[in-house]
Amino acid sequence: xxxxxxxxxxxxxxxxxxxxxxxxxxxxxxxxxxxxxxxxxxxxxxxxxxxxxxxxxxxxxxxxxxxxxxxxxxxxxxxxxxxxxxxxxxxxxxxxxxxxxxxxxxxxxxxxxxxxxxxxxxxxxxxxxxxxxxxxxxxxxxxxxxxxxxxxxxxxxxxxxxxxxxxxxxxxxxxxxxxxxxxxxxxxxxxxxxxxxxxxxxxxxxxxxxxxxxxxxxxxxxxxxxxxxxxxxxxxxxxxxxxxxxxxxxxxxxxxxxxxxxxxxxxxxxxxxxxxxxxxxxxxxxxxxxxxxxx
Amino acid sequence: xxxxxxxxxxxxxxxxxxxxxxxxxxxxxxxxxxxxxxxxxxxxxxxxxxxxxxxxxxxxxxxxxxxxxxxxxxxxxxxxxxxxxxxxxxxxxxxxxxxxxxxxxxxxxxxxxxxxxxxxxxxxxxxxxxxxxxxxxxxxxxxxxxxxxxxxxxxxxxxxxxxxxxxxxxxxxxxxxxxxxxxxxxxxxxxxxxxxxxxxxxxxxxxxxxxxxxxxxxxxxxxxxxxxxxxxxxxxxxxxxxxxxxxxxxxxxxxxxxxxxxxxxxxxxxxxxxxxxxxxxxxxxxxxxxxxxxxxxxxxxxxxxxxxxxxxxxxxx
Numbered sequence: 001x002x003x004x005x006x007x008x009x010x011x012x013x014x015x016x017x018x019x020x021x022x023x024x025x026x027x028x029x030x031x032x033x034x035x036x037x038x039x040x041x042x043x044x045x046x047x048x049x050x051x052x053x054x055x056x057x058x059x060x061x062x063x064x065x066x067x068x069x070x071x072x073x074x075x076x077x078x079x080x081x082x083x084x085x086x087x088x089x090x091x092x093x094x095x096x097x098x099x100x101x102x103x104x105x106x107x108x109x110x111x112x113x114x115x116x117x118x119x120x121x122x123x124x125x126x127x128x129x130x131x132x133x134x135x136x137x138x139x140x141x142x143x144x145x146x147x148x149x150x151x152x153x154x155x156x157x158x159x160x161x162x163x164x165x166x167x168x169x170x171x172x173x174x175x176x177x178x179x180x181x182x183x184x185x186x187x188x189x190x191x192x193x194x195x196x197x198x199x200x201x202x203x204x205x206x207x208x209x210x211x212x213x214x215x216x217x218x219x220x221x222x223x224x225x226x227x228x229x230x231x232x233x234x235x236x237x238x239x240x241x242x243x244x245x246x247x248x249x250x251x252x253x254x255x256x257x258x259x260x261x262x263x264x265x266x267x268x269x270x271x272x273x274x275x276x277x278x279x280x281x282x283x284x285x286x287x288x289x290x291x292x293x294x295x
Numbered sequence: 296x297x298x299x300x301x302x303x304x305x306x307x308x309x310x311x312x313x314x315x316x317x318x319x320x321x322x323x324x325x326x327x328x329x330x331x332x333x334x335x336x337x338x339x340x341x342x343x344x345x346x347x348x349x350x351x352x353x354x355x356x357x358x359x360x361x362x363x364x365x366x367x368x369x370x371x372x373x374x375x376x377x378x379x380x381x382x383x384x385x386x387x388x389x390x391x392x393x394x395x396x397x398x399x400x401x402x403x404x405x406x407x408x409x410x411x412x413x414x415x416x417x418x419x420x421x422x423x424x425x426x427x428x429x430x431x432x433x434x435x436x437x438x439x440x441x442x443x444x445x446x447x448x449x450x451x452x453x454x455x456x457x458x459x460x461x462x463x464x465x466x467x468x469x470x471x472x473x474x475x476x477x478x479x480x481x482x483x484x485x486x487x488x489x490x491x492x493x494x495x496x497x498x499x500x501x502x503x504x505x506x507x508x509x510x511x512x513x514x515x516x517x518x519x520x521x522x523x524x525x526x527x528x529x530x531x532x533x534x535x536x537x538x539x540x541x542x543x544x545x546x547x548x549x550x551x552x553x554x555x556x557x558x559x560x561x562x563x564x565x566x567x568x569x570x571x572x573x574x575x576x577x578x579x580x581x582x583x584x585x586x587x588x589x590x591x592x593x594x595x596x597x598x599x600x601x602x603x604x605x606x607x608x609x610x611x612x
Contacts (some may be wrong), residue, residue: 007512014407018420021404025423025480028438031448035441047451096331099324106317111328116612118339121591124583125563126570127345130359135337150335156612180323209431212545216571227433234437235549259441266437273429281422 029270036061036263043260061260065268074226077141081214081225082207085145089203090196093155098184100155101162115152132217143217144225148206154199161195162188198283205273205280230269234262349581362577369581379582382565385558389542392475394535400483402528405490406520410512421491424484436549439477440464467558470551474559478546493527494520530601530609537597537611540590562586 003011030050035043037052037059065071099105100112122128137143148154165188173183189196211227218224318325344359349369351362373379404424411417427435443449443463450460463469497520505515544563551559562582570579594611601609 004511010512011410011412014410015413015416018407018411018416022420022423025427025484027448028435028442029426031442032438044446046446046454048448092331092334095327099321099327102321102324104317105321105324106314107325111332114332114335114340118335119612120594121343121587122339123342123345124580124587125566126576126580126583127348127359128342129571130348130576131337131342131345134358135341146334146338150331150338155331180321181327184327205429209429209433211431211433227431230437231433231549234433235440262437263441266434269434270430277426277429278422281425 032263032266036260036267038260040260043263061264062268064261065264070221070229071226071265071268073222074224074229077223078208078226081141081144082204084141085147085149085207086200086204088145089149089151089154090200092149093151093158093199094184094189094192094196096150097155097158098162098188101159103163115150115155118150119152129216138217139220139223141223144207144210144213147210147213148203151203154203158192158195158199161192165191201276201280201283208273226269230265233265346580346584346587348577349584351577353576353580365577369578370585372578373582373585378560379562379565381557382560382562386540386542386561386563389471389474389547389559389561390539392471393478393543394539396475397479397482397486398532398535400479401485401487402490402524404483405487405494406516408487408491409494409520421484421487424487426484427481428485430481432545432549435477435481436546439473439550443473464550464552465554467555470555471558474543474546474550477550478543489531490524490527493524497523526605526609530605533597533601533604534611537594538590539593540586 027048027050031048034049034052037057038049039056039058042049042053042056096111096115100108100115102108123131132138132143137146169187169191170183173187178186209227211225211231214225214228215231218228348359348362350364350366351359352365352368353359354362357363408417408420411420441447445460445462449463453460461469463473501519502515505519510518540562542561542563544561547559547561548564548567551564563586566579566583566586569575569582598611601611
């Protein structure tokens with residue numbers, strides 16, 4: 001097809017526009033990355049900061065972060081919650097999804113409705129908080145690990161995938177006298193690696209980023225997750241004792257001050273996501289496609 | 296008469312025994328449901344029982360069940376509370392603005408992306424467009440406080456044009472623009488995926504035929520591309536309206552401050568304040584319940600419309 005002049009002009013502008021969108025999307029991340037490696041004078045220079053400038057560079061802002069006990073505690077807590085939360089989530093999702101993928105299962109409609117209803121209505125903040133309190137889950141890792149463990153959305157996606165698997169495979173195990181659970185562990189789970197990987201990555205990122213549950217349920221600073229420590233330092237600006245002691249320690253050196261340390265903290269917190277992003281990005285696209293198919 | 300009666304009762308008996316048979320036959324599968332059902336009960340349905348707190352005067356020592364009934368006292372209080380009414384109004388304004396700007400943006404982005412000739416460029420553009428979606432609002436708030444600060448790049452651009460710098464996070468009106476803008480920035484790429492998928496599903500033959508008939512690119516978009524997207528667009532719009540009471544707690548809670556509460560306080564942040572900061576549990580529960588019930592009606596209503604327009608596969612569930 002030959003392009004008209006109008007189409008050529010359109011294409012040129014379109015390329016330019018998309019380029020601008022990419023720039024606007026990526027720039028804020030470059031900005032903090034660049035500030036985090038900047039000397040004091042450079043960091044407070046008004047204007048754009050694309051890349052750290054040689055000669056005006058320093059790794060000083062990272063030192064108080066990498067030596068801070070609180071940041072490490074938060075990091076480790078986040079890793080613990082993310083790992084066990086994702087693992088438990090996958091187990092619970094699959095255990096619910098497999099029976100529900102059988103159309104002729106008794107009570108299937110009832111259980112599915114109970115699940116879907118949780119997407120539409122919930123007890124709300126305060127009754128949920130009081131329930132967790134009554135269950136003695138405050139200040140435990142468990143309450144954080146349990147967040148999202150019954151996500152109806154994830155369960156329905158996995159259920160639909162299970163339902164699409166060929167029945168003949170299951171029958172071969174059943175003829176040999178295998179139980180439903182045997183079918184589940186030896187046939188269904190191995191065949192479902194793509195969907196389980198997608199959902200696993202999904203809930204992994206979700207747990208990594210989650211902060212609200214930790215903020216309201218956890219008072220013990222030893223069990224606080226990274227996002228809440230970040231929030232206290234970045235947004236509340238040294239409101240609590242941890243942030244106060246952190247900042248006192250962090251800004252003793254005159255070569256850098258709050259803004260660089262905050263930026264470095266942001267960089268440290270999103271590095272894990274940036275590292276796995278190119279790898280997971282294609283899985284997420286698949287995930288949303290699977291989610292669009294309902295049954 | 297007796298025969299008929301006997302028949303129905305026998306049929307009922309059969310049904311019962313066949314249910315029992317089906318339960319026995321599926322015993323293994325049903326046992327697998329148990330752990331999930333226990334968690335579902337503890338984490339979701341127990342809190343739902345807790346909403347009765349909205350109709351009680353909560354007393355710490357008596358607990359949810361023991362506290363005395365208060366009737367509709369807290370709902371009446373809510374509608375006399377000008378801060379609550381303001382937060383209700385703000386919720387609609389913020390959601391409405393986000394819908395107005397944030398809904399067409401991913402459609403436009405998908406259309407423009409679809410016109411890119413260079414496939415590699417297209418992939419890079421798409422992949423980078425939803426990077427922000429994977430970063431929490433805690434971190435993004437930290438980033439944007441920087442970007443919109445007096446020394447930040449936004450005010451720097453203003454200074455190039457000779458404008459005074461603006462304290463974006465301190466101006467109630469400007470702050471709304473920040474909320475809408477940063478929300479579009481974060482979610483446009485992600486929300487465009489479904490439209491990009493719909494675009495990929497359009498048969499290329501349609502475009503070839505139109506080209507042969509002399510339709511230019513612009514006409515092809517008007518007469519082929521947009522009509523093929525119309526169904527998805529309408530369904531997505533309706534579903535978005537259903538969630539209009541969710542104005543974005545994570546974003547607002549992390550970005551707002553006392554100088555912008557007047558325009559930025561939404562129901563969710565107000566519930567948090569009343570309940571967990573001021574320990575007014577019953578009042579907080581009442582407002583939360585009001586939001587949940589109106590939200591439920593909206594979602595069910597809009598879903599009905601979606602099914603009516605687009606058939607069963609347009610349903611949320």
